[in-house]
Amino acid sequence: MIKPKPLLTISAPEGDTSLKALTPREIVEKLDQYIIGQGDAKRAVAIALRNRWRRQNVSAELGEEISPKNIIMIGPTGVGKTEIARRLAKLDNAPFLKVEASKFTEVGYVGRDVESMIRDLVELAINMAKAEEQDKVRAKATTLAEEALLDVLLPPKPLERSVGDMMSDDKEAPAGEAERQRREDTTREKLRRFLHEGRLDGRYVEIEVSEQRSGPMIEIFSTAGIEDMGMNIKELFGNMFPPKKKKCRVMVPEALEILTQEQAQALVDMEKVTRTAVRRVEQSGIVFLDEIDKIVGGDSGHGPDVSREGVQRDLLPIVEGSTVNTRHGMVKTDHILFIAAGAFSASKPSDLIPELQGRFPIRVELDSLGREEFIRILTEPHNALITQYIEMLATEGVRLSFTDEAVAEIAEVAAIVNERTENIGARRLYTIMETLLDDISFDAPDLTDKVVVIDAEQVREKLEDIIEDEDLSRYIL
Numbered sequence: 143m144i145k146p147k148p149l150l151t152i153s154a155p156e157g158d159t160s161l162k163a164l165t166p167r168e169i170v171e172k173l174d175q176y177i178i179g180q181g182d183a184k185r186a187v188a189i190a191l192r193n194r195w196r197r198q199n200v201s202a203e204l205g206e207e208i209s210p211k212n213i214i215m216i217g218p219t220g221v222g223k224t225e226i227a228r229r230l231a232k233l234d235n236a237p238f239l240k241v242e243a244s245k246f247t248e249v250g251y252v253g254r255d256v257e258s259m260i261r262d263l264v265e266l267a268i269n270m271a272k273a274e275e276q277d278k279v280r281a282k283a284t285t286l287a288e289e290a291l292l293d294v295l296l297p298p299k300p301l302e303r304s305v306g307d308m309m310s311d312d313k314e315a316p317a318g319e320a321e322r323q324r325r326e327d328t329t330r331e332k333l334r335r336f337l338h339e340g341r342l343d344g345r346y347v348e349i350e351v352s353e354q355r356s357g358p359m360i361e362i363f364s365t366a367g368i369e370d371m372g373m374n375i376k377e378l379f380g381n382m383f384p385p386k387k388k389k390c391r392v393m394v395p396e397a398l399e400i401l402t403q404e405q406a407q408a409l410v411d412m413e414k415v416t417r418t419a420v421r422r423v424e425q426s427g428i429v430f431l432d433e434i435d436k437i438v439g440g441d442s443g444h445g446p447d448v449s450r451e452g453v454q455r456d457l458l459p460i461v462e463g464s465t466v467n468t469r470h471g472m473v474k475t476d477h478i479l480f481i482a483a484g485a486f487s488a489s490k491p492s493d494l495i496p497e498l499q500g501r502f503p504i505r506v507e508l509d510s511l512g513r514e515e516f517i518r519i520l521t522e523p524h525n526a527l528i529t530q531y532i533e534m535l536a537t538e539g540v541r542l543s544f545t546d547e548a549v550a551e552i553a554e555v556a557a558i559v560n561e562r563t564e565n566i567g568a569r570r571l572y573t574i575m576e577t578l579l580d581d582i583s584f585d586a587p588d589l590t591d592k593v594v595v596i597d598a599e600q601v602r603e604k605l606e607d608i609i610e611d612e613d614l615s616r617y618i619l
C-alpha cells in the first residue's frame with residue numbers, strides 16, 4: 143500500500159538547489175564516510191565542486207570567462223575512483239552523469255555519438271527538476287485530489303433546475319433544492335472527515351487514470367539513438383494517440399495517491415522545468431567519464447570498432463565548450479565539469495591525444511590499497527561490508543559478529559592474494575567475504591545456534607588451503 147506523502151515538503155528556493163554550499167572541507171568529510179584514504183582525489187573533487195559555487199558568485203561577466211578545471215583520476219582498479227564520483231553525485235544536487243568512455247567505441251554504439259551524453263544529462267536534469275516542482279505543488283495537488291476523490295465517492299447530482307427557474311432572475315434556489323444541497327454538503331463533509339480519520343482506508347473505489355503513453359517499444363527506439371535526430375518521438379506519438387483513460391479499482395489511500403500524482407503532474411509548468419533543467423546543466427552539470435584509458439591508443443586493429451582516437455577527437459569540442467542540440471533546446475557545455483577516470487595500467491595519461499590532455503589540467507593519483515586500508519574499508523564506512531553481512535543475516539535471526547583479529551586476518555588475506563595474483567583492490571574483499579561466509583549464508587535459516595562469532599582461527603581455516611594454492615586462489619578468490 144502506498145503511504146500518503148506528507149502534505150508539505152520543504153524544498154530549497156528556486157535556483158540554488160544545485161549549490162548547497164558545502165565547503166571543501168565539508169565535502170571531504172562527507173566523502174570520508176564512505177571512502178577510505180584517497181585524500182588527494184577527494185581534495186581535488188572538493189575544490190572543483192566549490193569552484194562552481196565561487197564562479198556563480200563572481201560578476202556574471204567574469205563568470206562567463208571562468209572555465210572548470212577538469213580532473214583525471216588515475217589509479218589501479220578497485221581503489222575507489224568510481225565510488226568517489228558516485229558519492230559526489232549524491233552530495234551535490236547537480237545533474238550528474240556517469241558514462242564509460244569506452245562505450246563510444248563499441249560496435250553496438252556506432253552512431254551513438256559522443257554528444258548523446260549531454261542529451262542524457264539534460265533528460266536527467268529534467269527529471270530532477272520535475273520531481274522538485276511536483277513536490278512544490280504537492281499541497282495543492284493533495285487538496286484537488288481529495289475533492290476529486292470525494293466526487294467519486296459522492297457524485298455531485300446535476301442541478302435540477304427547470305428552464306423557468308433560469309429565466310426568472312431569481313438567485314435563490316427553490317426551498318427543496320436548497321435543502322437537498324445542504325444535505326449533500328453535510329454528507330460530503332462527513333465523508334471528508336472519515337477520509338481524514340482513515341476510516342475509508344479499507345474501501346475500494348473506481349477511479350479513472352490516464353494511461354502511460356510511452357510504451358516500452360518507444361523507449362527501445364529512443365535509446366537506439368532516434369532522439370539524436372532531434373525528433374521528439376514520444377511527443378509525436380503522444381499527440382497521435384491522445385492520453386487514454388482507463389478505469390481501475392483501488393483502495394482509497396492508493397486512489398488518493400494516484401489522483402495526487404495526476405494533479406501534481408498537471409500543475410507542473412513544464413516550460414519552467416525545462417528552463418531550470420537546462421540552466422542547471424549548463425551551470426553546474428558534471429559528467430564523469432569513466433574508463434578513459436580505454437580510448438587511449440591506436441585502433442584495435444581487429445573488429446569494426448570505432449577508432450579510439452576518433453572518440454577522443456569527438457570529445458574535444460564538448461569538453462572545451464560547444465553547443466549541443468537537444469530535445470529541450472540548445473545546451474552550452476562551456477561550464478560543465480568533466481571528471482575522467484582510468485586505471486591507465488597499460489597506458490599513461492600522456493598517451494591521450496595532446497589536445498585532450500590539455501583539457502584535463504588536474505591529475506590526481508589514487509593509491510593502491512593494502513592491509514591497513516582493508517581493515518578500515520571492512521569496518522568504517524556507513525555501508526561497510528561487515529555491517530552489510532551482519533544486517534543481512536540478522537534478517538534470518540542470526541547474530542553474526544567478527545572479532546578484531548578476524549577482520550585483520552581477512553584484510554591480510556586480501557592483501558596477500560592481491561599481491562600474488564591480480565591486484566583488484568577493494569573488490570578482493572568481496573570475493574573473500576563471500577567465500578568465508580559461504581556456509582553460513584547457506585545454512586542461516588536452519589541454524590539452531592543463532593549466535594555466530596567469526597574469529598581469526600576460522601578465517602585461517604576456511605581460507606588457508608585456497609591461499610596456499612596459488613592456482614586455486616586465482617579461481618576462487
Ligand SMILES: Nc1ncnc2c1ncn2[C@@H]1O[C@H](COP(=O)(O)OP(=O)(O)OP(=O)(O)O)[C@@H](O)[C@H]1O
Pocket residue numbers: 176177178179180217218219220221222223224225226484485519523567568569
Ligand atoms: N578507498 C575505498 N574505500 C572504501 N571502499 C572502497 C575504496 N576503494 C574501493 N572501494 C570499494 O570497492 C568497490 C570498487 O571500487 P570502485 O568501483 O570505486 O573502483 P574503481 O577505482 O572505479 O575501479 P575500476 O578502475 O575497475 O573502475 C566499490 O564497491 C567500493 O565501495
Ligand SMILES: [Mg+2]
Pocket residue numbers: 223224225432
Ligand atoms: Mg570504476
